[in-house]
Amino acid sequence: MSSAFLGMPPFPQAARRALADTQLRRNLAGATRTIRDKRAEVVRELPDWEELREAGRALKERTLRHLDHYLLQLEERVTAAGGQVHWARDAAEANRIVTRLVQETGEHEVVKVKSMTTQEIGLNEALGSAGITAYETDLAELIVQLGEDLPSHILVPAIHRNRAEIRDLFRREMAEAGEVGDEPAELAEAARRHLRRKFLRAKVGISGANFLVAETGTAVVVESEGNGRMCLTLPETLISVVGIEKVVPTWQDLEVYLQLLPRSSTGERMNPYTSTWTGIEDGDGPRSFHLVLLDAGRSDTLADPIGRQALNCIRCSACLNVCPVYERTGGHAYGSVYPGPIGAVLSPQLRGTGGAVDRSLPFASTLCGACYEVCPVKIDIPEVLVHLRARVVEETGERRRTPSPEALAMRAARWVFSSPARLAAAQRVAALGGRAVGSRGRVGRLPGPLAGWTDARDAPAPARESFRQWWKRTHR
Amino acid sequence: MNAARDEILARVRAALADVPEPERPADVPVARQYATGADAPAGVQETVSLFVERLADYGASVRTVSPAQTGTEVAKTLASWGAEQVLVPRRFPAPWSAHLPAAAVLGDEGPLSADDLDAVDAVVTTAAAAIAVTGTLVLDGGPGQGRRAATLVPDRHLCVLRAEQVVASVPEALSRLDPLGPLTFVSGPSATSDIELERVAGVHGPRTLEVLVVR
Amino acid sequence: MRTALFITCFNDTMRPATGRAVVTLLERLGCTVDFPLGQTCCGQMHFNTGYQRDCVPLVRRFGEVFADYDAVVAPSGSCAAMIRHHHKRVAEVAGDRELQQAVRTAPPVYELSEFLVDVLEVTDVGAYFPHRVTYHPTCHSSRMLGVGDRPLALLRAVRGIDLVELPDAAQCCGFGGTFALKNSDTSVAMGADKVRGVLESRAEVLCAGDNSCLMHVGGLLSRLRTGVRTMHLAEILAAGEHSAAQRVGAGDPQYARVTDAAATAGRSPR
Secondary structure, X not given: OOHHHOOOOOHHHHHHHHHOOHHHHHHHHHHHHHHHHHHHHHHHOOOOHHHHHHHHHHHHHHHHHOHHHHHHHHHHHHHHOOOEEEEEOOHHHHHHHHHHHHHHHOOOEEEEOOOHHHXXXXXXXXXXXXXXXXXXXXXXXXXXXXXXXXXXOOOOOOOOOOHHHHHHHHHHHOHHHOOOOOOHHHHHHHHHHHHHHHHHHOOEEEEOOOEEEOOOOEXXXXXXXXXXXXXXXXXXXXXXXXXXXXXXXXXXXXXXXXXXXXXXXXXOOOOOEEEEEEOOEOXXXXXXXXXXXXXXXXXHHHOOOOHHHHHHOOOOOHHHHHOHHHHHHOOHHHOOOOOHHHHHHHHHHHHOOOOHHHHHHHHOOOOOOHHHHHOOOOOOHHHHXXXXXXXXXXXXXXXXOOOOHHHHHHHHHHHHHOOHHHHHHHHHHHHHHHHHHHOOOOEOOOOHHHHHHHOOOOEOOOOOOOHHHHHHHHHO | OHHHHHHHHHHHHHHOOOOOOOOOHHHOOOOOOOOOOOOOOOOHHHHHHHHHHHHHHOOOXXXXXXXXXXXXXXXXXXXXXXXXXXXXXXXXXXXXXOOOOHHHEEOOOOOOOHHHHHHOOEEEEOOOXXXXXXXXXXXXXXXXXXXXXXXXOOOEEEEEEEHHHEEOXXXXXXXXXXXXXXXXXXXXXXXXXXXXXXXXXXXXXXOEEEEEEEO | OOEEEOOOHHHHHHOHHHHHHHHHHHHXXXXXXXXXXXXXXXXXXXXXXXXXXXXXXXXXXXXXXXXXXXXXXEOOHHHHHHHHHHXXXXXXXXXXXXXXXXXXXXXXXEEHHHHHHHHOOOOOOOOEOOOEEEEOOOHHHHHHHOOOOHHHHHHHOOEOOEEEOOOOOOOOOOOOOOHHHHOHHHHHHHHHHHHHHHHHHOOOEEEEOOHHHHHHHHHHHHHOOOOOEEEEHHHHHHOOOOOHHHOOOOOOOHHHOOOHHHHHHHOOOO
């Protein structure tokens, strides 16, 4: 994945820093609540929402279980429609392909539609090092790019910035902005002026795709601002970089996703613009179309029968907006372009659990289940989180020569819980401790790993008489 | 290149070792219990008024006009915008553009360059279909619609469609469309909510969208 | 019907008052419960922290201890959810056919409010509790078990109660088992917002169906000297005219026994 996130600390430390950012906390609390409410309202309008979710899930299951079949069908149809299909095993290969394709046009500038996949592979940086300038054209991506910042939300990448910060950034970085004010409408107008010339002269456009239809070879991009249409329509060459999991079997299947996605994502019945195209069209749009199919960890993810459901994801970001952890830490703490609950299950699978950030992500959740409840393709995120926790624990056990303190504690707990006599004995010891602190009141601050608890919370003292002692005394 | 293709396909097949060999895609059950709209067809009037309400919700202005009024309404709307140059794509119904001053009418012959399109004040088109529930217009490049850039670069878009083109639901619309040609689904003027989630109508696409439903 | 009480290891050790309340309540309703002494722990902490193999013996023990009963009732939404949804997975991980069979044929496990409303078919359990109470629907009770408004229906029928709505009730309190330690900063930040809701409600008692969540929010309420105590649903439902739960400090609210000495303990070095 993009090197931009390299060097991030594991989640707990990154979260601590984010939690102290008052502006971030306020922006996030307001923004997530707004989208949550909008989503809930438009979802309530559809009496068949649950049936749509189930169909959305089942279609993804069908696709993933037969992905090789659908990829070949897709390749054949795209090629038949005049497009060229390229395959990339990893980020570096995808970047090489795209760089070469741009170089072959002789251009040094490209316009880009917001795309998670190209962020994931760090395409802009790769193009930059080949002397090619990539202009992000989505407003939020533009804000992130101009600020040399990182995206913090799938749908609203600049959710962590407020209007005053954006105004200052535009005044500093954008010649067309002048003395722009802080009203979102003024800022959007400045972005329009800034990008207009770039769109009109662009010869190469780069996009991702929300869906690829195997049956017809059709690509779909869902957007709001019209920057997508500009990039997909005006340039002579269009390059779309798309993960292999984005395939859906048939054109009809879009009737499910085009209902699920906008309502889950922006909380609209339909987003302002959706573009679909199949290969190239005489007299309308680009004269050459390249589709780069990206693996980059997706086939590894597919190999795990529990974990593979994460590939159902249609990048709506509903799970971020309902997640109580995300709402407080924001996206950067997840150390990946995929933040929030879906990021916590996707990043460690796409990148592997070799790094400290990825090992910390499956634990960045209370397992409250709010994400699963809203997921339009029914990814059981808590199930995958727990599954990945087990993977991290097992790998840690294999890597270390001696068990971690946590593993020892868990083993001790297993030993105690494996016998009621041991549990009763442990309770007697605990009660002694309880009596000791109990006579002085509650438990204030504790040392060691429990300090994390008692820093801000009192701890209860163990009871003087356990329930089982009481039962034996009164019911035997 | 083919090495990458072969390797990815091999990885995918290896990853799916748990899928039994005889299983075919159709063996994975997909329950389509959701509404398709075909089961409970609404009347034209109902459908059109829902469409009008929903599209207006996004900040587009929509109104119904009679066939006889259409030509004058088109001319009136464009005049109210002060549009001096109006792009009228090929095979736009003649009666609907009959009241436009001849000097204002511009065709997309050539075709126009992106800069030419940018200099046009407005575009008037037909549509392929419309979806009531979501307030969506669908353009497929058919007669009177022009190519995609024609409805994108000009800042004002007037769209004229016939009432019977409005279907109730997304599934109904998709079943009528041909995916092999490029399609654009338009639900209101372009918009962004990227700054503090405050919705701003009008970014890169046409900032004004007006729709006339002829019935 | 032979009904067994699964008290849960946490309640057994830390909050036995909840167990006593369940017994009082069920006996008052004419239901005889047994407490098989062989029981220990459902394995939730191990499972959710990634130690799936370590909970195999716990799941095995659970199956053996409760095999001969017709129903099991547990005063904990998250433990009931662990048993109902995850014991199967543990048996799969273990690759143990006998265990898989035992899990399949195990008696149904009910969270307390489910047992009262669905099995005993009561909502008015004859309780009296003249206090201002707000209810937090814990995540595993509401999302994994789907107890719905059963707890609220039970609380509404309590005589004398002033039941008030908790703002943002459905949001997680931030406990999350070992999350509370591994991600203690985020956990506390979430808990702080839950406390804000509790204080806005002006309730005297915060009630829930899970003592582990209550330990977390209660720990914050206590540290901040908010004057709000936490009580398990069972404790309120068991309360009668003369029961000890009417008094502050009763029902084992361990946090509430604040003395001068406690303040000293609170300042001891970490």
